[in-house]
Amino acid sequence: MSVKCKQIVNILTAAVIGFSVQTVMAATKPTKIAEFTPSTPKNILNIKRASWRDPLFGNTGWTHNSDWGKFSTTKNKIVKITLVTKVPGLHPGITVWQRGAKDTAPDSYVPDHFYQQNASIFEMGAKDEANKNIGNIFMTLVAQGYDNDGHTDGYLDDNGKKTRIAPTDVKGIKDSVSGRLVLSHSLNVE
Numbered sequence: 002m003s004v005k006c007k008q009i010v011n012i013l014t015a016a017v018i019g020f021s022v023q024t025v026m027a028a029t030k031p032t033k034i035a036e037f038t039p040s041t042p043k044n045i046l047n048i049k050r051a052s053w054r055d056p057l058f059g060n061t062g063w064t065h066n067s068d069w070g071k072f073s074t075t076k077n078k079i080v081k082i083t084l085v086t087k088v089p090g091l092h093p094g095i096t097v098w099q100r101g102a103k104d105t106a107p108d109s110y111v112p113d114h115f116y117q118q119n120a121s122i123f124e125m126g127a128k129d130e131a132n133k134n135i136g137n138i139f140m141t142l143v144a145q146g147y148d149n150d151g152h153t154d155g156y157l158d159d160n161g162k163k164t165r166i167a168p169t170d171v172k173g174i175k176d177s178v179s180g181r182l183v184l185s186h187s188l189n190v191e
Contacts, residue, residue, distance in 0.1 A: 028110040028127040028135060031064055037072035053094035061115040071108060076188050084182040093182045094147030098140035105136030112138050118145050118171050144186035149173025
């Protein structure tokens with residue numbers, strides 16, 4: 002899967018397939034964070050089928066199965082993110098959060114092993130795996146969506162059998178190409 006970023010604001014992007022205030026045990030590190038810059042606007046991301054939205058975990062995203070990226074931009078500048086997969090039946094999803102001035106934790110940490118795709122994430126006094134304070138995590142939701150082309154009848158399992166209806170709590174985006182997601186947004190928070 003490759004991701005293109007046309008403009009580059011200290012935003013952490015949960016790329017591919019944040020969550021409301023919850024009690025968490027420890028902040029966690031995603032397995033890797035790709036950095037998108039004007040000189041490196043593309044990257045190959047490796048994800049699992051249910052990484053952005055897993056029905057086994059209440060339709061939340063799974064931090065360690067998702068792939069993460071970050072880029073910088075300025076307020077009100079349009080950012081265009083394109084996700085493309087060659088895997089038949091895979092519909093990419095993405096959430097974009099801003100990590101602004103209130104966020105004092107390292108960008109390499111998120112609050113938990115799971116995340117909600119359609120909400121901001123806040124954790125005051127976040128602690129790492131060794132119970133050491135790493136600061137506050139403030140990830141403000143900017144945009145989210147998933148490729149809604151090619152599965153209007155809901156989701157199919159690995160055998161092609163319908164298992165559940167399409168989600169209503171995240172934004173389905175159609176561009177007439179199944180397996181591709183184009184998300185354009187501008188930073189208008191903080």
